[in-house]
Amino acid sequence: MKRTIALATAALTLVGSAVFADGHIDNAIKARQAQMQLYAFSLGTLGGMAKGQIEYNAEAAQAAADNLAAVTMLHPAAFWPQGSDSASNANSKAKADMWSNYGDVQAKGMALGEAAAGMKAAAGTDLEALRGAIGPVGAACQACHKAYRESNN
């Protein structure tokens, strides 16, 4: 009987930690997807102006660019735990390659930071400056999605 209880406890502990681990990873995936949503939201303002769908307004553009740049400053490690790749978790679209190419991922992240800083410096100047700064931001998004995101469909 004692042995049965011990086994059951051990089993429950294992199951419990697995559930905890999964919840933790799911939350990390949700958090980084929320970060992507924040990028998209600010880019909605900046890109809308660049496209001519929203009238250019220096103050609104500057606020959006400040937010965009601020979100690039978040410390990434906690959002990207081991085991949160697309092969391990159905909610993830991040290729496992990300975790074996740390240097490249970091370089691509830095490139986004630089592009966002460029936008922060340009967005409040005028529409032409904003238009010039959005290309590098798009290129930085795309560089990482091209290499490390599973196809959308």
Place this chain on the structure above:
Amino acid sequence: MKRFISAICVLAFIGLGVFFWITRPHTLPADALTGLTADVDHGETVFHAAGCASCHTAPNAESTDAPVLSGGQRFPSDFGTFLAPNISSDATQGIGDWSALDLANAMLRGVSPEGAHYYPAFPYASYIRMQPQDVVDLHAYLATLPASDTASQPHEVGFPFNIRRSVGGWKWLYLDDSWVMPAETAQLERGRYLVEAMGHCGECHTPRGALGAMDRTAWLSGAPDPSGKGNIPDITPASLTWSDADITYYFETGFTPDFDSAGGHMAQVVENLSKLTAQDREAVTAYLKALP
């Protein structure tokens, strides 16, 4: 009995003759490019419009202004996995020793300088609609790109698809240089040339039949991803409901209307499209919007 056997032999001989006649490689006439002179700058536009770098750079290569076309990317399909060859300017491992006519035979007829058929993973079923002048210009531009001495890898294709001669039968059945869609304005004509010929959009976005030919009756209506994972989207107006401005902006920046960004192979297509003129991107949009 003897007569029967000889009749069989004669029939088999005729059958073999027909097979070899049908499957023989068709090359361009030797004077197909006579009188054409190369414009290197325009060749660069052709290079981007035809998407050469997307498949022929090394796997995961960063995009640069002078791409190294060393090959090596893998393209899985129902018939096996194809590996893009080295088409850099290296004279031994690449295509640096090719004439413009060699390149034209490859792109417009799917035939190598040695007279062998290429597999249609190389999108000559689309390039067949290209103007010879554009191939001449591209040939000159390719010569300006860096050489790579990386050897091309063999395709991983099993029997019976490993018999290249049989590709001649496929060509006889399916290779068709006619346009798929009508184009009534100059803009639609340019868009059609970019989509149906150079951009070879149909190669991924059009479903294929049992032998891998694009189904012209379901043109650009989406298809399973040949990797076996997921689908390539329908880009006819039935599904692609973005505004003209949104589609054109996506081609320029990779941003979707809700500011997600292009990923996977389409990111490479956007890299190419972003290097074309705004008028060309608008022409592609106009063509897509005019699809049935």
